[in-house]
Amino acid sequence: MSQTYAPLQLYNLFKSCMIIFLLQALAYVFLAPFMIDPLIRFLILSLNVLISVFLGWRLYKRMYHMVFTYDKNGFTLKKGNGKETSYKWNEFSKVSLVRTEEGDFSVRLYKNTEFFDLPTQKLKLNPFDFRFEVMKLVSVGKGRT
Amino acid sequence: MSVEETMIKIEKSLMAGRGRWIADFTESFRNFRANDVTFDAFVRGNTRMKGFLLSRVFSATVNPNYYVGCFMISTETVRDFDKKFLGKLLQAVRSCIKENEMRWAWLLILSAKSTDTLKKLVESIKDQFIGVALIDLNSGNIVHSDSYIGKQAKRFIKI
Numbered sequence: 001m002s003q004t005y006a007p008l009q010l011y012n013l014f015k016s017c018m019i020i021f022l023l024q025a026l027a028y029v030f031l032a033p034f035m036i037d038p039l040i041r042f043l044i045l046s047l048n049v050l051i052s053v054f055l056g057w058r059l060y061k062r063m064y065h066m067v068f069t070y071d072k073n074g075f076t077l078k079k080g081n082g083k084e085t086s087y088k089w090n091e092f093s094k095v096s097l098v099r100t101e102e103g104d105f106s107v108r109l110y111k112n113t114e115f116f117d118l119p120t121q122k123l124k125l126n127p128f129d130f131r132f133e134v135m136k137l138v139s140v141g142k143g144r145t
Numbered sequence: 146m147s148v149e150e151t152m153i154k155i156e157k158s159l160m161a162g163r164g165r166w167i168a169d170f171t172e173s174f175r176n177f178r179a180n181d182v183t184f185d186a187f188v189r190g191n192t193r194m195k196g197f198l199l200s201r202v203f204s205a206t207v208n209p210n211y212y213v214g215c216f217m218i219s220t221e222t223v224r225d226f227d228k229k230f231l232g233k234l235l236q237a238v239r240s241c242i243k244e245n246e247m248r249w250a251w252l253l254i255l256s257a258k259s260t261d262t263l264k265k266l267v268e269s270i271k272d273q274f275i276g277v278a279l280i281d282l283n284s285g286n287i288v289h290s291d292s293y294i295g296k297q298a299k300r301f302i303k304i
Contacts, residue, residue, distance in 0.1 A: 097173045099160045101195050108172070128153055135175065 002071035007124040012064035017056030024048045068123050072137060077118065087116065089137045097131045107131050109138070148219045148255055151282055151304050152186055155253065158303065159188050159215060167301050168213045169194050177216070180237040185255075186217040189245070211248035214241065220256040220263075231266055238275055251298045252277045264288045270295070280304060 028044060035041055063080045070076070074088040087109070094110035098117065105127035106117040118134070120127040146154075159170040170190035177187035193210040195201060216238055220226045238252050252275055256263065259281045267279045267288050276294030278287050285304050289295035 094174070097156075097160075099171050103161070105160075128157070131175070 002069050004069045005123045006067040009122055013060045016059040017052045020055040021052035092138050095135045095138055097127055107134050148221055151255055152217055163301055168192050179241040182237040184216045184218050188215045212246055214247050214250040217253045249274045249294050254279045257282045
């Protein structure tokens with residue numbers, strides 16, 4: 001039976017909203033001299049926040065949201081609107097746990113000299129426990145071939 | 146605390162805790178095989194820390210980029226943990242150091258009942274590039290080899 005993980009990444013959602021908010025704020029800097037009325041300024045700020053939330057959510061779904069599905073045969077990882085990446089467990093020979101430069105933990109799967117990282121922490125999976133599960137799946141997968 | 150729990154604790158402390166003061170340990174393998182010995186865990190990294198802007202520039206200009214490692218083995222998984230086996234372990238670590246161009250490595254021996262013989266054996270090791278530490282799981286006491294790297298293991302590894 002396959003399991004799916006697609007948690008909301010609050011940090012990336014906040015980042016997406018902030019990108020949109022700052023872009024709008026930059027546009028406002030040029031328009032500010034023409035808008036002296038405080039009421040209009042407040043309305044613009046409110047509109048800015050609303051648009052940031054709406055477009056930030058769209059940006060998050062398009063760029064950062066991850067959907068990870070796995071079963072005993074293999075897994076699929078989709079990031080944003082990008083292409084789905086699918087692998088069989090038996091394609092890999094070695095498993096390790098890595099800490100990325102951002103400080104997140106991932107499970108690294110080695111395929112000869114190449115590797116593929118599963119961003120376990122971003123998927124809200126415990127990397128230390130999930131590593132053992134992946135090790136089992138990889139060893140069972142190898143035995144199956 | 147069980148061997149597995151201790152190993153995860155050490156792994157966490159090396160990769161995300163106080164171990165980062167000595168090296169940037171970034172990758173951990175389980176059931177790592179070197180020569181004909183299987184270590185329960187092997188954590189590797191380098192001495193050049195990653196940081197943000199200034200600390201990154203500082204690290205790149207001041208810190209040397211040495212590869213380092215930490216091997217862990219439990220006495221529970223070995224039938225006869227004697228002088229001969231310890232020699233075999235050190236040889237495996239040495240060959241791994243050479244293969245991965247590491248500058249130094251720690252060898253942590255986790256034991257539920259560390260005997261005086263084993264303690265004396267560890268204390269007698271004088272290798273300057275391998276710091277050996279015997280960790281007693283019940284008392285938490287750490288006995289280390291007679292080298293600078295060995296002393297550092299006691300300072301940075303806490304259970």
